[in-house]
Amino acid sequence: MYLNQFLLLAAFLFCVGVYGVLARKNAVLVLMSIELILNAVNINLVAFGLFRESVAGQVFALFVIAVAAAEVGVGLAVVILIYRNRHSIDLTEVDMMKG
């Protein structure tokens, strides 16, 4: 068991998440990608906690999970409202804030 295995996994997950956030047009998939990023972070936290023999990493991971749950709730609600108004959840079409 080496720490770098966890870190590599987390880095991979993070990159997948970032790609999803930047590249996908579907808002739900973007939200799911954000979850991937957060979970990559969670892995890092728990791994470092174990490595340093500290419980703090796990505590932070729990907080991140709770915050992620709240974020997904809000995000899905926004997506649903967008869908109701435009009958589409394509993020490229949502550009009313264009300057």
Place this chain on the structure above:
Amino acid sequence: MLENAWVIPALPVLSFVLILFFGKRLPKHGHEIGVAAVALAFVLACVCAVQWVQRPANLEVKPGSEEHAAAPGSPAQANAVAALEEKAPPGSEGGHEGEGKGEKEGEAGEHEAEPIRKPVVKEVTWFDNGQTRVKAGTHVDGLAVTMMFVVTLISLLVHVFSTSYMHGDRRYTHYFAALSLFTAGMLVMVTANNTLQLLVGWELMGLCSFMLIGHWWEERNNSNAALKAFFTTRTGDVGLLIGIAILFFAAGQTFDIADINAAALGGEVSHGLVLAGAAALLCGVIGKSAQFPLHTWLPDAMAGPTPVSALIHAATMVVAGVYLVARLYGVFWSGFDIGGGGINPVALVGGITVLIAAALAFVQTDIKKVLAYSTVSQLGYMVMALGVGAWTAGVFHLVTHAFFKGLLFLGAGSVSHAVHSFDMKKDMGGLREHMPITFKTFVIGSLALAGVPPLAGFWSKDEILLGASSNGYPVFLVIGLLGAALTAAYMTRCVYLTFFGEYRGHGQPHESPPAITVPLVVLAALSVVAGFVNVPGGEWFAKWTENETVLSAGVAHHSFSPFVALFGSALGLLGIAAGYAYYWRNLGPHRLTQRSGAAGTGYRILENKYGLDRLYTDWVVGGIKGPIARGAYWFNQRVIDGVVNGVGIIARGLARFVYDTVDQKVVDGVVNGAGIGAEDGGRVLRLMQTGRVQQYALFLFGAVVVLGGTLVLFTTG
């Protein structure tokens, strides 16, 4: 009451404030407050007087000027002896008995070491600058008690008189307020124990005099007269201020009058310093008491209401100067060497004033002006009395004069109340039948003034003449006798023109109401009996009033001289007889002024008041004001205008520069630049604002990568 004498001046002050604030709303427009306050003050002054008389006389002061007559060159030494003896306890007086009495045994010796009443002093610290503690307080001695009594009495009568005389006046309330303040000023002055307090009272009276002379200021003449009185007395007041300053330092940094007197008499102060102080104070006296050559304001001051003339310009304020001499007698005594005989400035000023003012009284047609010049002349008598060393006589004359001159002025007021004029030649005459009370009282006042025995004026004038003859001042004896004859003659003229002959005015004159006649009767009674207070044999007045200063200076006392009395009253009667012959019997050189060139010239000189008014207004004032005005104009045009214009030009250039450079370029540039910058920045930045969330996320991650890369690069590399 003697300890709490401050209540007496405080009452009129209170009355002044109350009248000023509430007078107009009261049913009688304020005179009830004034009359009540002054009446109460009078009662308290009477209580003071009674307590003073009953006070045990236990202070022994030894006269110390025996060597004066013998060796005038060394007054300081003699006074030093006096001061030493004064400080010694009363019990040890016996040891010194033999030293002092010398050559003048026959004259001065009969009053040796008679105990006097100790003055009642009460004082509080006024202010304290670390070195000098200036006290305010009351110094009540016989002189102060006498003055309080006289001032409150005359003031009360004048208040009562005014309620009728000033009835319906447009500034009735203010008139009574000023009258109250005036009374307060005089009382503050007479009870003062230090020269500063004295100055406060003195100036307060000057102010009230100004306000009351100019009471009817709508007429130009009246306000001019007020200004003249104020400025003329002010000229003298400069001297008073300087004198107070000199004496403050001469007496060892003290304003205390008793200390100043003691220091002046004590001889430890240099004679030159005392002389300078006395000379400066004399200037103040000349101004305030209308002595030659600053007497010109007093006749003009008759522009004020008649009761004011009675109160201020006859009975009380103008005697402030006399009081000042009497109060600071130690300074004058040793400064001018009054005990030495011959001629000294105080007596000289008084003597000149007696004669010139009496002469001027002959050519006046205005009844008040006759009385005004008579006042000036009588004030001259008082000053002369003090100057020749007859202290008691001077103060006594002050008191009796206050009674009969107050009476005469109020009588003149009563007459003018009836005929609405002051002109004796045009609007009076024959008032004897129409105004019996006024006539009788006026005649009593005139006789008292003329010095007819046994009325008040006789006794006091006789004492002055006696003092002049016995103290080695023969010149002033002659002046006094001449003045007595002149006084009697011009008063006869005045009485004739006013009350005898045919009535020359308009309408039907009638006797005045009781508010006017009662004060006349009271004053007439006093004019008759007041002289007996100091009648030879009793001499209670001298015993009551003479204070430590006077006795330690060694003012000589003289026994009654039938010769002087006879001569004095004979000359008075002669004056009356001459007047009687001239006016009633039509004898003597009538129309002399038209027939004789010399007499005409003399008459014109008198009519022009010796040209003094012209000298002051045209030469002195005119001479000063022309160059000063021109100088001020030049200064204004060249210097002040130059400065103002220069400042304007500089300011304009500076403003132009600031506008062109700073404002237009710098400030506006910054403001416009900010606007333009914001606009351009916005135009560029809006390209980034695509509205697409994922592009924003891309920027975000890109930035994170760049920052993270930089961090890694710098921390590891």
